[in-house]
Amino acid sequence: MIRYIARRLAQAAVIVAIVATITFALIHIAPGDPFSAVLDNPNVSETVRQTLRAQYGLDRPIPEQFVRYVGALAHGELGWSFSHDRPVLEVLGSALPNTLLLMVVALVGGFALGIFVALVQVARRGSIADRILGGITLLFFSMPDFWLAILALLALTYWLPIFPVGGAVDPVMHEYMSLGGRLLDRLKHLALPALTLTLLASATVARYQRAALLDVLPADYIRTARLKGLTERQILRRHALRNALLPIITLLGLSFPALLTGAFFIERIFAWPGMGYAVVNAISTRDYPLVVGGSDTSTFLGGIAGDRMERGSNMVTTVPAPS
């Protein structure tokens, strides 16, 4: 096991090194100035810009910057964020828990809801309910995430003010709430972004899961189960679902890294202070260290998590089908 973990970590390190190199090159090649914000002020001179560039080491040749970056990375340092004026590790460290929380809730909710919808659809395959649910899942599957987020924001915070507009907590009152109040406040703020991501994820899962279930239904062991007199519900839950879960577990593994930075629009619209917002915003401000550091982190975490889930799914395949 230790050898396996060591091998996987080594592989992850190689992938991170490759991603870091490519990201570093791309973001430095991209046109733009990290200190462009100062250009709106006619009093800011070029000397000031040059001083800023020197302070952040941007006056050095790009190969030298890269060597310095790799050296720092080898020591576990991801550099200094220009836009946040703090270590990249600190910026990502404060954003990661928020993203993980949102991601776990959305993944659990999305997969549970998606599997449930697929089961209902397959149990009533060909019926009007199947077609309506299929239509709904197709709608959410095709819907751009930012559009659904804006719609949810308008519908559930403005037209029907049930949830707070955004943020991870109420910035005005959270500090002054009791422990229970704070927990409730956190949950209320989590609800809307999590609901949006859940709906989006569940649509994908439902469509995959329905197809996978339909694939296994003609199998011999399902026919055997029917001959044994099991109800359709028992067959679906005990026999069909277990075998049809494998592609969904793979999908889960793929969703994890994608959601780490892929929920940018959701995070931005709901002002959720997570990784996606931090890293993508860093691209637009040309915050080179944060872009590269964020990519490295999501590659590492996503790769490890995805790998663990894939391994989990492989282990499932070795378990004999229930008799």
Added chain:
Amino acid sequence: MAAMRYSRLLCAAALIGCTGAESRGGNTGGTLAMSTGGDPDVLVPSLLQTTTAAQVVDLVYDRLADIGDSLNVVGDHGFTPRLADRWTWAKDSLSIAFHLNPNAKWHDGQPVRSNDVRFTIASTKDSTLGSPSASVITSIDSVSTPDSATAVYWFHARSPQQFYDAVYQLPIMPEHVWKGIAPAGWRGSEAAKHPIGSGQYRFVRWIPRAAVELTADTANYRGTPKLSRVIWSIAPDFNSALTRFLTGETDLFPQLRPENLREVAKHPELKTQSYRGLAYVFAQFNLRNPADHDRPHPIFGNRELRRALTMATDRAALVRSVFDTLALPALGPTLRVYNTTDPNLQQIPFDLPRARAILDSLGWRVTTSDSMRTRNGRPLRFTMSVPNTSQVRVQLAVLLQEQFRRAGVKMDVEQLDFPVLAEKDRKRTFDATIGQWNTQPSPGAVLGSWGLAGSRAASGNNFGTYENPVFDANVDSALASFDLAARKRYFTTAYQTIIQDAPAIWIAEPRQIVGYHSRLQLGTLRPDAWWIHIPDWSIPRDKRIARDSVPAAPAPAGSTGQKAP
């Protein structure tokens, strides 16, 4: 930690009915929650660049004197005491002695001393700091401190704006907090994230991408501000920030757009107030060839052609379409709020037939089937670059495109990320761009953005490389003049020169709109800093809600000062 627990106990008490600040009497108390679009960049007066940072810093720190609502920049007329309770001019006007208010204290309890004033100016001038403010205090030679309560500013030369330069550009910073930190490390220092000032509000916390909170300094030498807390609620998405305001999560949203007014009007509890800002919008031509800066631009190098394009532009219609009634057509590279600006500056009129005739006379004739002009086989076509983050500038570009089309000019609109556009500006590799300058109470910044020096410096701010010595000479003369009439005359000549040279189409002078909850009692919104009077804003007791019950956080031990009489 103990202070935090104490504060929470106080709050708990406050939330069940005992309203801390109110119980001490007076009309103080209440929380102002504002929607804002982004974090402050850095909370150091000499380094900040963003508006949010300026808002926080202006409430946490104090200047020696306040410019006042008249925004006069000549002499000291209209300036009111702040950290300095009085000042004395030297007979030759080469120095001004500021006498510090003996009651002024930093929020950590230390008294404000003249050393702090000297340190502020010296550190800002230190080239290793890279302060954007350094270029605006070049008239100051040094600061001496004959005693702990007197700071003497020494100037290189007598000038009309020397007092303004001395007091407006920089709030005073505490030497004891910053002197141990190398200037290059200021931005990333803890001191930059937990500022200690002497203003009427003390810093409480900054949670990146969430909120910044200030609390009233109840022991401040200028008295306790009326509102107990000021909170910036950060929402990067415009719609989210707006929705927070519309739903009552925040009390104030200072970035309302004209198209939001109808929605705001549906809420009887919300109000709006517009004010004149210090910004103007323009479409700038690059007068140099983007591929070879030693040669003139093949289209915009010609003054008559630029004038023709200006004539082809119906600026009034542009402004009406994009800003409705919330902007006026710009007069030039200036603002109506300046007392040196003549509101009757002669403009190049909108005259489409005349514009067509000029283009014809220059050899640009309609020859193609799509009614576009060409000369020697070259189409009259160029690209207008705009930042994709500015809806206003994109709209203006699209409308300009249509107006130019009527004159037979083909304009492509190029929407760019702001950093990319900024790089094109700096390297001067653009054809034309729609820009906006956010200026200061002094009209002098016009030299950096339209003068010779800004053009000839490797990457100066005169991106279009407009050069006319007559313009520079008149601005120089105006800035050197103590007489308002003469100053206005020189500026008028300078503006008239640049308007007729048409290095840009002067589009709009927008008004800014602040949306606020009717329970807030606002004061004057000053053009350079609408937030500057927040300490005087209030919320009547009968209109307070739950969040208003949180009292001001107690001051740290030892920081209690005396109130001003």
